[in-house]
Every structure is written in C-alpha cells, then in structure tokens.
Amino acid sequence: MSELTFEDVTVRYGSGRRALTAVDGVHLTVPSGAVVGLVGESGSGKSTLARAAVGLTPVAAGRILLDGRPLPRGGRRPLQMVFQDPYSSLDPRMTIGSSIAEAIPRGAAPGAAGRRDEVARLLELVDLPADRAGCHPAELSGGQRQRVALARALAGRPDVVIADEITSALDVSIQGTVLNLVRDLHRDLRLSMLFITHDLAVVRYVSDYIAVMYLGRIVEYGPAESVLADPRHPYTRELLAAARRPGGGGPQVADTVPAQVADAEPADPHHPPTGCRFHPRCPAGPLVHPDRTVCRDTAPTGDGRPHRAACHFVNSAADPAAA
Amino acid sequence: MTSRARWAGVLRTPVGAAAAVLLGGVMLLAVLAPLLWGGRADEVDTAHILAPASAEHWAGTDNLGRDIFFRVLVATRTSVQLALLATALGVAVGLLLGTLPLLLGPRLGRLVTAAVNIAVAFPGLLLALSFAVIFGAGASGAVPAIGLAIAPAFARLTQTLAATVAGRDFVAAARIAGVGRVRVLLRHVLPNIAEPLLVNATMAAGGSLLAFAGLSFLGLGVQAPDFDWGRLLGEGLNGIYLNPAAALVPGVAVVLAGLAFNLVGEAAAKAVGPRTATATVRNRATDSAPPTPTPPAAAPVWLQQTGQQAAQADALLVVEDLKVSFGTVTPVRGVGFTLRRGEAVGIVGESGSGKSLTALAVAQLIEQPGRVEARRLEFGGDDLLRTPPRARRRLLGTSLAMVFQDPMTSFNPVQRVGRQLAEVAEQHLGHRRGPALARAVDRLRAVRIPGAARRARQFPHEFSGGMRQRAMIGMGLMGEPELIIADEPTTALDVTVQRQVLALLADVRAADDVAVLLISHDLGVVEQVCDRVLVMYAGRIVEDLPVERLRDGARHPYTRALLGAVPDLSTDRDQPLVVIPGRPADPAAPPPGCAFAPRCPLADDHCARVDPALIEDGSGGRVACWHADRPEPALYAATEGEGR
Numbered sequence: 001m002s003e004l005t006f007e008d009v010t011v012r013y014g015s016g017r018r019a020l021t022a023v024d025g026v027h028l029t030v031p032s033g034a035v036v037g038l039v040g041e042s043g044s045g046k047s048t049l050a051r052a053a054v055g056l057t058p059v060a061a062g063r064i065l066l067d068g069r070p071l072p073r074g075g076r077r078p079l080q081m082v083f084q085d086p087y088s089s090l091d092p093r094m095t096i097g098s099s100i101a102e103a104i105p106r107g108a109a110p111g112a113a114g115r116r117d118e119v120a121r122l123l124e125l126v127d128l129p130a131d132r133a134g135c136h137p138a139e140l141s142g143g144q145r146q147r148v149a150l151a152r153a154l155a156g157r158p159d160v161v162i163a164d165e166i167t168s169a170l171d172v173s174i175q176g177t178v179l180n181l182v183r184d185l186h187r188d189l190r191l192s193m194l195f196i197t198h199d200l201a202v203v204r205y206v207s208d209y210i211a212v213m214y215l216g217r218i219v220e221y222g223p224a225e226s227v228l229a230d231p232r233h234p235y236t237r238e239l240l241a242a243a244r245r246p247g248g249g250g251p252q253v254a255d256t257v258p259a260q261v262a263d264a265e266p267a268d269p270h271h272p273p274t275g276c277r278f279h280p281r282c283p284a285g286p287l288v289h290p291d292r293t294v295c296r297d298t299a300p301t302g303d304g305r306p307h308r309a310a311c312h313f314v315n316s317a318a319d320p321a322a323a
Numbered sequence: 324m325t326s327r328a329r330w331a332g333v334l335r336t337p338v339g340a341a342a343a344v345l346l347g348g349v350m351l352l353a354v355l356a357p358l359l360w361g362g363r364a365d366e367v368d369t370a371h372i373l374a375p376a377s378a379e380h381w382a383g384t385d386n387l388g389r390d391i392f393f394r395v396l397v398a399t400r401t402s403v404q405l406a407l408l409a410t411a412l413g414v415a416v417g418l419l420l421g422t423l424p425l426l427l428g429p430r431l432g433r434l435v436t437a438a439v440n441i442a443v444a445f446p447g448l449l450l451a452l453s454f455a456v457i458f459g460a461g462a463s464g465a466v467p468a469i470g471l472a473i474a475p476a477f478a479r480l481t482q483t484l485a486a487t488v489a490g491r492d493f494v495a496a497a498r499i500a501g502v503g504r505v506r507v508l509l510r511h512v513l514p515n516i517a518e519p520l521l522v523n524a525t526m527a528a529g530g531s532l533l534a535f536a537g538l539s540f541l542g543l544g545v546q547a548p549d550f551d552w553g554r555l556l557g558e559g560l561n562g563i564y565l566n567p568a569a570a571l572v573p574g575v576a577v578v579l580a581g582l583a584f585n586l587v588g589e590a591a592a593k594a595v596g597p598r599t600a601t602a603t604v605r606n607r608a609t610d611s612a613p614p615t616p617t618p619p620a621a622a623p624v625w626l627q628q629t630g631q632q633a634a635q636a637d638a639l640l641v642v643e644d645l646k647v648s649f650g651t652v653t654p655v656r657g658v659g660f661t662l663r664r665g666e667a668v669g670i671v672g673e674s675g676s677g678k679s680l681t682a683l684a685v686a687q688l689i690e691q692p693g694r695v696e697a698r699r700l701e702f703g704g705d706d707l708l709r710t711p712p713r714a715r716r717r718l719l720g721t722s723l724a725m726v727f728q729d730p731m732t733s734f735n736p737v738q739r740v741g742r743q744l745a746e747v748a749e750q751h752l753g754h755r756r757g758p759a760l761a762r763a764v765d766r767l768r769a770v771r772i773p774g775a776a777r778r779a780r781q782f783p784h785e786f787s788g789g790m791r792q793r794a795m796i797g798m799g800l801m802g803e804p805e806l807i808i809a810d811e812p813t814t815a816l817d818v819t820v821q822r823q824v825l826a827l828l829a830d831v832r833a834a835d836d837v838a839v840l841l842i843s844h845d846l847g848v849v850e851q852v853c854d855r856v857l858v859m860y861a862g863r864i865v866e867d868l869p870v871e872r873l874r875d876g877a878r879h880p881y882t883r884a885l886l887g888a889v890p891d892l893s894t895d896r897d898q899p900l901v902v903i904p905g906r907p908a909d910p911a912a913p914p915p916g917c918a919f920a921p922r923c924p925l926a927d928d929h930c931a932r933v934d935p936a937l938i939e940d941g942s943g944g945r946v947a948c949w950h951a952d953r954p955e956p957a958l959y960a961a962t963e964g965e966g967r
Contacts, residue, residue, distance in 0.1 A: 041817035054499045077501045089492035093514045099493075102510070103500035141906040149496070156500055171673040171907065172844055176888035176900035183899070198818060205890040205900070228892070242818040243847075243892055 002067050002078065002159035002192055004030040004053070009062035011045070011052050020270055022048040024216035025062070030160060035186055035193040037207030037224065039200055039239065043269050045216040046196045050162045053194070054081045066159060080153035084165040086145035090137040096123075096148045097133030103155035122151040126181060143174035147181060154185070160192040167202060175202075182206055200243040204228055212236045215267060215277040217299075222307030232309035234284045261287060276300050276312065284313050333594040342586030349580045352399040363390055364397040375566045382568040385558060395555055395572050402551040403580065405544075406532035409466045413473025413531070414524045420474065421481025425489055425512065426504050436482060442475035450475075451534055455543040465544040469531045480523055484516040518595035522588050529584030536577045552577045639664045639805055639838050640685065643699035647680045649692055654910040655680050656862035659937070664805065667832055667839040669849030669870075671885070672859035673907050678842045681859070682808050685840070686725055687715060703805055720751040724799020728811040730791035734783035740794055741767070741779025747801040762801065770797040770827055789820035793827055800831065807831070810842045825851050846873065846885060858882045861908035861918035864937055868944040878944070878951040881919050917949070925950040 011023040023045040030036045040046045051057040053064055055071070064071055066078055080103075083089035090099055100122055101115045109118035120130035126147040137145055146166055153161050163182065167175040183206055186193060197203050203210060203224075210227040212220040212235065220233040231237045264281035267273050279285040279295040286292050294312050302308030333339040368388035376383045382392040420439055424432030442450075451465075451472040458464030488494065489512060497507050538544035539553025540560075547554075552573045559569030640662035647655035655677040662668055670678040684695045687707060700707045705718055727733045735743055744763035748754040754762065760779070767775035770793040783791060792812060799807055809828065813821035829852055832839050843849050849856055849870070856873055858866040858881065866879040877883050887901030894900070905922040908914065916933050920926040930949055937947040 041819065051495075056495055056498065077499060079499070081496070081499050083492040083496065085492060089496050091493045091497075091511050091515070094510070102497060102502060105501065143906075152496065152500065172846075172885060172889050173673055173903040173907070176890075177902045179890065180899045180902065200818075201890045201892050201894065204892060205894055205896055238819050240892070242822045 003032045004079070004160045004192060004194065005065040005068070006049070006053070007063045007065060009049070009052060009064060010060045011048050011057055012060045018270070021272070022216055022269070023052065024272075026213075026216070026218055028211055028218055028221070030192050030194050031209070032192055033190040034208040035182075035195050035206055036209045036211055037203030038194060038196045038211045038213060039198060039203050040213035041198060043215075044213045046213050047164050049213075050081060050164045050194065050196055053162060054079050077156050078159040079162060080156045080158035080160075081162040081164060082146070082149050082153050082166050085169045086142055086149055087137075087169070089149050090145055090152075092137055095134050095136055096140070097135075099137075100133075100148065100152045100155050103152045105156060108157065118155070122155050123148075125154060125185070126151045127177075141174065142170050143177050146170060146178050150178075150181065150185070154189075158191075160194065162194045162196070164196045165198070168197065168199070179205060200228075200239055212239065215269060215272055217277060217310065218302075219278065219311070220307075220309040221302065222309075226307045230307075232307070232314045233278075233311045234282050235278050236309070238283075276310075278311075284311070329594050333590050336590070336593070338586060339590040339593070342583065342590045345579060345583035346587050349399065349403060349583045352396060353403045354400070356396040357400050360393045360397055364393040365389065373562060373565065376568040382572040383566040385569065391555065391559065391569050392572060394550060395552065395576050398551050398555055398573070399576070399580070401545065401549060402532065402535065402553075402577075405462060405466060405551065406469075406528055406535050409469035409531045409535065410473060410524060410528040412467060412470030413527060414477055414520075416471065416474040417477025418481055418520075420478035422485055422508055422512070424482060425485055425508055428504075439475055439478045439482065443479050445475075447472040447476070447530075448534060448537070451538065452543070455538055460543050461546050462544060462549065465535060465538045469534050469538070472534070473527050473531060477520075477523065477527065481516070481520060484519060485512050488512050488515045519592075522591045522595060525584055525591060526588035529581045529588065532584060533577065533581050552580075637663045638701075639666075639703055640840075641699055641701040642681075642685065643697060645681065645684055645695070645697040645700065647677070647684050647689055648694050648696075652911045653913075654862050655684065656913065658859070658862075658864055660857055660864065660867065662806070662838050662840060665832065665836040665838055666855065667829075667841065667853040668855045668857060669841045669843060669853035670857045670859055671843055671846055671849055673844060675861075675907050675910055676859040677862040677910070678859045679810050682810050682840060682842050686723060686808055687719060688725070717751055720747065721802030722805045724796070724802070724804040724807045726792065726795050726799060726807065726809040726812045728814050730788065730795050730815070731783065733795060734791065736783055738782070739780055740783055740786065744779070744794070744798045744801055747798060751802055763797075766797040766800045767794060769800060770794065770831075772797070787820075788816050789823055792816060792824050796824075796827060796831065800835075803835075804837055806838045806840060808840045808842070811844070812841070813848060814843070814845075821848070828852055846889065847891070858885070861913055862910060863918065863934075863947065864945070865919065865948065866944070866946045867937070868946075872944065876944075878940070878946045879948045880923050880925050880950070917947075925953055 006026050006028040009023055009026045010021065013020045013022055026045075026049060028036070028038075028049075038046045038049070048057060052059050054077075071079065090096065094102075097116075097119050100119050104115060104118055109115045116133075119133050123130050123133060128144060128147055128151070132140075137148070140148065149166075166182075167178050170178060179202065182193075182195070185191060186206070195203065195206055207224045210220075210222065210224045211218050212227070212233065214235050220227060220231065220236045227236065228240065231240055261281055261283045264287065267277065267280060273280050275297050276282070276285065276295045276299060280287065282288075282295065284292075285295040292313065298312070300310045300312045302310045334343060366389060368384065371380065371384050371388045373386055374380055374384045374388070380390050380392065382390075382395065385391055385394070420435060423435045427435065451468045454468030454471055455464050458467055485508075489507075494507060494511050497511055502510070535544055535551065536553035536556065539551050540557040542557065545551045545554050555573040556570055556577065559566070559571075559573060563570045638661050642661070643659045645655060645658045646653055654675070658677070658681050660668070670681065672678045680689070680693075683689050684697075685700070685702070687695075689695050697708060702718070703722060707715060710718065734740065741760055741763045744766060745754075745756070745759035748759035748762050749756065752759075764775050764779050767779055772778050772790060772793055778786070778790075783794075786794060796807070807828070812828070813824050816824060825848065828839060828841070831837055839852065841849060841852055846856075850873060853870050856866075856868055856870055857864050858879065860881050866877065866882045868877065868882075873882075874886065877886060881903075884901050884903045888903060890900060903922050908918045908921075914920060914931065916929075916931040917923070917926065917935055920930040923930065925948075927949075933949075935947045935949045937945045939945050940951075
C-alpha cells in the first residue's frame with residue numbers, strides 16, 4: 001500500500017560533451033495498489049528510470065519518494081525489480097531456492113526451516129511446485145525462470161514492484177502465463193507496480209494507468225482506458241496505430257500518415273531536438289503545419305489534469321489535418 | 324554431473340592424458356624422491372669428483388662427487404614447492420587486487436584498476452629481478468619476487484572477469500535485494516569466474532617454475548647448501564664440455580615439469596572453456612536424445628508435406644520434404660510449401676520451431692555442420708539441389724534478397740554503405756564501379772532513404788536501426804529480386820519504425836511483383852504484410868491458411884492457442900490469457916506422434932502415437948491435426964459425457 005513518486009527526476013550518463021540525459025525532469029506517480037504501464041521506444045529512458053528507482057543508477061536531479069518520504073538507504077528494500085532477461089537475471093550456479101532465499105529480509109523468516117517454508121510459499125505464489133527449489137536455472141524454461149525472478153522480487157516484501165520488459169524475452173506461448181500471473185499477483189496482493197514495456201497491447205492488458213515516454217520525457221499520462229480510447233499526444237496516437245489491431249489483415253500500414261512524417265528519422269538522444277522533442281516527426285507539428293513554430297522553441301508541459309499530454313496542440317492535434 | 328563427464332572426456336584426449344600422467348609423475352617425485360634418495364643425493368664421494376656419466380652415475384657427479392641424477396630427482400620437491408608457493412602468493416595478491424574495485428565502489432576502484440594496469444605494463448621477469456634484488460638473494464626473496472611478478476596479470480584477469488559477471492542482471496538483482504558487496508563477491512561473482520581463474524593459476528604455476536629455475540640459475544634463487552633445478556643447471560653448465568649430462572638432466576627436468584603444469588592448464592581450459600553452441604547441441608544429442616523409433620506410419624506423413632500443387636504454373640519457390648539436420652538433431656523435419664510469384668507468405672512459430680532454418684535452407688545459407696536435404700527445392704524453375712554452386716550463387720545473388728533481424732551485423736562496419744550495395748551489382752551483374760555506385764544511390768532512394776547520395780558515403784553505424792534495415796532491403800533490390808526472404812526484419816526495431824519497414828516491404832512487393840517470405844514470431848506483423856500464413860511447430864508446418872482466416876478460421880489448436888496467448892488492443896481485460904501448458908518441444912527429442920500433443924487440450928492416444936499429415940482442406944488451407952476444427956469447449960463437454 002504505497003505510492004511511488006518521481007519528482008522532477010533527471011538521470012545523466014557520462015559527462016561533458018558526451019553526456020547523455022536519459023531521463024529529463026520526469027514527474028510520475030504510481031498510486032497505491034495500482035499498476036502503471038510505462039511505454040516508449042528503446043532509448044526513451046524507461047529502463048533508466050526503473051534503474052534509478054531501485055538505486056542501480058544515480059539520480060542527477062530530483063527526488064524519488066515512497067509515501068512522501070525519500071527511499072531508505074540500506075535495510076529493507078521497499079522497491080524490487082524484475083528484469084527483462086530471465087536467462088541473465090538468475091545466478092546459473094545457485095539453486096533457485098537459494099536465489100529466492102537470498103532476497104528474504106533478515107528476520108522475516110528465522111531459521112533454516114523458516115526460510116525453506118518461505119521459499120516454498122513464494123514458489124507457490126508464482127504457480128511453481130515447491131519441490132523445484134533445488135533446481136538450477138538451467139533446468140527451467142524461460143517462463144518458469146521469469147516466475148522465479150518474480151518470486152525473488154516478492155521475497156523482499158516490497159511495497160512497489162518494477163517490472164522491466166518482463167515478457168519481451170519470452171516466447172509468445174509463454175508470455176501469457178507471466179501476464180496472467182502479474183494480474184493475479186496484483187489482484188491478490190494489491191501490489192503497486194511500474195510495468196515497463198514497449199508493447200501497448202501488453203500494457204493495456206495489465207495496467208490501470210498508462211504513461212508514455214519519449215526521449216526522456218513523459219509525454220502523456222492518464223487512466224489506461226482514457227489514454228487508449230482518446231490519445232491526446234500525437235506520439236501516443238502513432239504508437240497506437242502501430243500496435244496490433246484486431247482482425248487487421250492485409251497491407252494496411254502507413255495509410256494515414258503524411259509522407260514527410262512516415263520517413264522522418266528517430267531523433268538522436270545525444271542531440272535531442274529543441275522545444276518539444278517530438279516536433280521533428282510530429283504530424284501535428286511544424287513538419288506538417290509550418291506556422292507552428294512554438295513546437296521548435298518551447299517545451300510543452302502537461303497540465304495537472306488526470307489525463308494529461310505534453311503537447312502545445314492537444315486539442316487541435318486530433319483534427320483531420322493530422323490525418 | 325555434466326561437468327564431471329566433461330572432465331572425464333578431457334582425460335581421454337591425448338593432451339589430457341599426457342598432462343595427467345606428467346603432473347602425477349612430477350608430484351609423486353616431489354613427495355617420494357627426498358625420502359628415497361635424500362641420502363644418496365648428499366653423499367660426498369671425493370674419489371669421483373666431476374666424473375662423466377657412467378653406469379654408476381647416470382648423469383655424472385659434481386665437484387664434491389655427489390650423484391647429479393639423484394640430486395635432480397631430489398630437487399623436484401624444492402623446485403615444485405617454491406614454484407607453488409610463489410604462485411599461491413601471486414594468485415592471492417592478484418585476487419585481492421582484482422576484486423578490490425568491486426568492493427571499494429567505482430571511485431576508489433578506478434584507482435586500483437589504474438595501478439594494476441601500470442603494473443601489467445612491466446615485464447614480469449624484470450619485475451621479479453628487481454624484487455629479488457630488493458628482497459635479497461635466496462629462496463625467501465625469490466618467492467615474493469616471482470609471486471608479485473605474477474600478481475598484476477592475474478589481477479587484471481580477475482578484474483575483467485569479475486566486471487563481466489558484475490554487469491549481469493543477477494548481480495543487480497542481488498544488490499536490489501539488499502545483499503552486501505562482500506556477499507555479492509563471495510556468492511555470485513567468485514563462483515562464476517572460478518573456473519577460468521583456476522586454469523590460469525595452473526598455467527602460472529608452470530611459468531613460475533621456469534622463472535624460479537631462471538633466478539636460481541642466475542644465483543638469485545636458492546642458495547647452497549640447498550639446491551633446486553635452476554641451481555643444478557647453473558652448476559652443470561660450468562662443466563658442460565666435460566659432462567654435458569650434468570646440465571642436460573636438470574634442464575630436461577625443468578622442461579618436463581613446466582610442460583606438466585602447462586598441459587594441465589591447457590586441458591583444464593578445454594574442459595571448462597567456451598561451451599560452444601555445437602558442443603551443446605552435441606551434448607544434448609548424446610545426453611538426452613533416446614533413439615526415437617520412427618513409427619512406420621510417420622514415413623508417408625513426411626511424403627505428404629509437399630508443395631500444394633506441384634504443377635502450379637506460377638510457382639516461384641517449390642519446397643518439398645525439406646529437412647535440416649545438425650548431427651543427430653533435426654530441427655526442420657520435412658517442410659513443404661509453394662510460393663507463387665508476387666505472393667507474400669509468413670512463417671510464424673516460437674523459437675526453436677525451425678522457421679529461420681527453413682528460410683536459411685531455401686537461401687542455401689546453412690553452413691557446416693548443418694545438412695540440408697529435400698525431395699524438391701526449386702526456385703524460379705531452377706533445381707537448387709542440382710545446380711552447380713557457381714550458377715546457384717549467381718542465381719541467388721540476383722534473384723533472391725535476404726533481410727536479417729539485426730541489420731548492424733549484416734553490414735560490414737568498416738565499409739561505406741554505398742560501396743557495399745554497389746558490390747552486389749559488380750559481383751553479380753557485371754557493372755563497372757561508377758554505374759554500380761549510381762545504382763546503389765538509386766536503390767537507396769527507392770527504399771526512401773533521405774539524402775541518398777550523401778547517405779551512400781556514410782558508414783553503417785551512422786544509420787539508425789530502421790534506416791539500416793531499409794538499406795538492407797535496398798541491397799536486396801540491387802539485382803532484380805523475385806523473392807525477398809525477411810527473417811524477423813522488425814524484431815530489433817521500435818514499433819513506429821517497424822511500421823515504416825513493413826510498409827516499405829509492402830511497397831516493394833507491389834511495385835515489382837516480388838514474392839515475400841516473412842519469418843516472424845509476431846502474428847501481428849505477418850498479418851500486416853502477408854497473404855498466407857504457415858504456422859510451424861517443432862520443425863514441421865502444422866497449419867497453412869489465408870491470412871483473412873487467421874483470426875476466426877484457424878483450425879489447428881496450436882494456431883488458435885497462439886492467437887489467444889498474445890493480447891491485442893481488443894483483448895478482454897477481465898479474462899485470463901490463453902495459456903499453452905508445458906514447454907516447446909525439444910528439437911533433439913521430438914515425440915513420435917504429433918509434436919504438439921503433450922501441450923494440446925485435444926490430444927488423445929492416437930495423437931501421441933501417430934504424427935498427423937498436413938492435409939489440404941479444399942479451400943486453400945492445409946492443416947496437420949487429427950482433431951482439426953474441434954473447438955476446445957466442445958471437446959471438454961464430450962469428454963465429460965464419455966466420463967459419465
């Protein structure tokens with residue numbers, strides 16, 4: 001039951017001329033007991049944000065708060081993370097039981113028997129038989145490993161779990177089991193979760209809120225249904241258009257996008273565009289509407305509404321001119 | 324257990340056996356020789372001073388009449404002991420220095436790393452010599468000298484290995500779980516780097532044995548009355564013209580002992596070394612593949628996986644009963660399909676289903692030790708199985724284009740993109756340099772790369788991922804392709820860029836009537852581009868159907884399960900996703916019956932025994948299932964009824 005808040009968080013890699021601002025002044029709230037889906041392309045900074053939250057990457061500016069207080073250093077870790085690749089996130093030389101036991105906080109399950117019971121409980125929580133505790137990761141399939149990784153994250157009794165692309169390294173037939181498990185855990189344990197993915201269909205399936213990230217900034221945030229049904233930011237609309245559409249057969253791609261936008265290049269994160277970072281490929285920006293110079297000069301900010309988009313032309317962007 | 328088997332295997336190789344015998348002998352001598360012959364080695368015999376080799380004294384005697392051969396045997400203990408001591412010291416210091424950066428954190432760690440890097444730059448023997456001078460001549464000086472000379476290289480190795488392991492996710496996960504640095508080092512890092520370090524320490528022991536002999540030879544090591552091989556060698560060298568054996572025997576001893584350590588290191592490296600893919604395949608094949616008895620019913624099944632109608636007039640690619648095997652593993656087990664001119668066909672399946680291998684086999688890109696067999700493999704009317712390699716290369720070079728998943732690795736990083744495209748025209752079309760480059764620029768323009776002429780002069784790393792993929796398609800268009808094989812062309816790309824690349828593929832296809840064979844794990848991608856979908860499972864096609872029928876007309880339970888397992892933007896959020904129980908079939912041990920049977924809700928005994936054939940259904944589709952069309956709920960109802 002905890003609320004995770006990112007306050008104006010900035011993360012930089014490197015220094016001097018080669019510095020890269022991976023996360024740029026991000027405000028984001030993961031409400032208590034809710035799943036927030038964070039979507040964006042590779043290089044948008046979503047994984048960096050996750051690593052900053054769990055302390056793997058130092059924060060250059062801003063604060064990360066849990067229930068209004070800074071994260072504790074040392075002791076119990078209220079934030080746990082599940083990684084993308086289950087083949088690299090489990091120590092190949094340790095049994096999965098000891099991998100999970102390692103993450104149980106000191107004092108939570110005293111004694112060898114207590115730990116064993118706790119491991120068994122956690123394994124059952126992720127639908128794995130308790131007698132698999134003696135297995136090594138090599139004996140498990142990718143989906144099973146990912147479930148072990150989830151169990152390890154839960155062992156720390158976290159207030160918030162961060163899941164970083166946890167299904168993208170899995171085969172399609174196995175993704176479903178992991179997504180079902182995430183939903184069940186969320187429902188049963190009322191976990192707060194930051195669920196990072198590049199797949200809108202996946203995010204829609206598990207999330208209560210959706211945040212869309214582009215080049216280090218959150219461009220849209222709102223309740224999942226609202227963002228998907230009524231996307232306000234042109235980038236969100238582009239992502240939605242690219243996502244799977246039910247029953248969509250035949251070549252129907254790129255039918256509604258102006259040519260100059262269709263061929264626009266993704267921006268270089270080392271030299272981010274001025275103003276609105278999306279303007280060089282935006283169908284509502286100066287590329288299509290030469291008079292909209294404000295996009296080039298000023299970075300838009302979202303207002304305080306529950307469903308907000310960082311775009312100068314939130315209201316007019318949906319007009320037919322964009323199509 | 325597998326690692327024990329590996330060690331046993333190495334012992335059976337000539338190097339492993341020789342190493343074991345040599346090292347065993349040296350160690351035995353080190354223990355026993357002083358006990359057995361200690362007295363004879365020190366026995367002064369003034370009557371036979373500096374005697375040459377004889378039947379009584381095999382290597383002659385020294386200036387006090389002591390038997391040199393026995394002295395060499397007895398010296399084994401001192402030599403080996405001192406070498407091991409020095410190695411232990413070096414390894415300990417090296418381990419400490421190598422792991423310090425992990426323990427100290429980034430800032431102090433960088434200082435340690437820099438210090439080690441500087442120490443590595445000094446030649447080891449020079450370091451040992453100067454240390455020997457500082458610590459004073461004698462064994463107690465030489466041991467730290469050689470130990471410290473070994474340390475920097477070992478520290479560097481430890482650092483590199485530890486940094487690799489420390490960068491992996493499981494270490495990050497342990498840190499997030501609150502595990503301290505020392506525990507991370509002891510529990511996660513060291514066990515994962517122990518094997519290569521051990522191998523290196525063994526090699527270092529051989530090296531320090533030689534170094535010690537060198538120092539003693541120079542008079543900086545063991546001092547009289549003690550003796551080791553180096554000292555004996557030095558003494559023997561004085562009289563080498565009178566009694567060559569006095570110098571040769573200790574020399575041979577040094578060589579043999581050094582060889583023993585190095586060979587053991589070598590053999591150990593082989594045992595723990597890179598577990599290559601082929602090795603794994605072989606292991607799995609030998610370990611886990613029981614000889615699968617092929618039921619007689621299965622043979623005609625393969626025969627039936629043919630191209631739809633072999634006699635189709637506009638068939639561009641005809642594949643019949645294609646098999647790809649690596650040793651005893653056959654990941655593609657009899658695939659048959661026909662591709663018409665201008666048709667776009669998608670192959671979907673999970674990893675390990677054989678979809679990529681099928682594509683590579685069609686493009687004749689399967690390398691040794693892979694083997695491709697097929698009853699028929701025809702491309703544009705030419706029989707690829709019987710065309711001579713030269714003509715085949717030319718045919719495939721001009722009429723077939725291949726687009727791979729990772730465009731970064733499919734371009735040569737040090738050659739300009741335009742040059743690489745032009746090369747195709749020079750090689751296969753006989754264009755000269757100028758026109759070839761002009762065509763390259765034209766093709767780059769055709770794949771909608773802005774500023775094509777400027778871009779052609781750039782290197783692949785200056786292109787973004789999507790643009791590289793477009794350039795790759797452009798390279799395919801250098802000839803006049805009739806077929807583009809795209810193997811997961813958009814998997815490495817972002818969704819918005821993916822759309823651009825797929826649109827380009829669709830455009831190219833429409834413009835030149837090019838057929839497309841698109842391999843993907845993503846049904847959505849296939850739906851966007853293709854007319855027809857082949858669903859592969861465990862090396863076989865299980866269903867072949869028009870793309871319009873995919874969503875509501877799929878007949879194979881696997882196809883239906885795949886569709887339900889992947890959420891789309893209309894999936895009911897309140898319902899759990901379809902789950903396919905079990906895990907994908909192991910290509911090394913395909914089940915005798917239908918490969919999907921162990922995971923299939925419809926499977927019965929018949930499915931487990933007999934593999935279903937891929938049968939045409941009369942409406943342009945094919946399906947390989949004994950229970951095609953039977954909906955899952957109906958089945959459950961039926962079994963309930965039978966139960967009652």
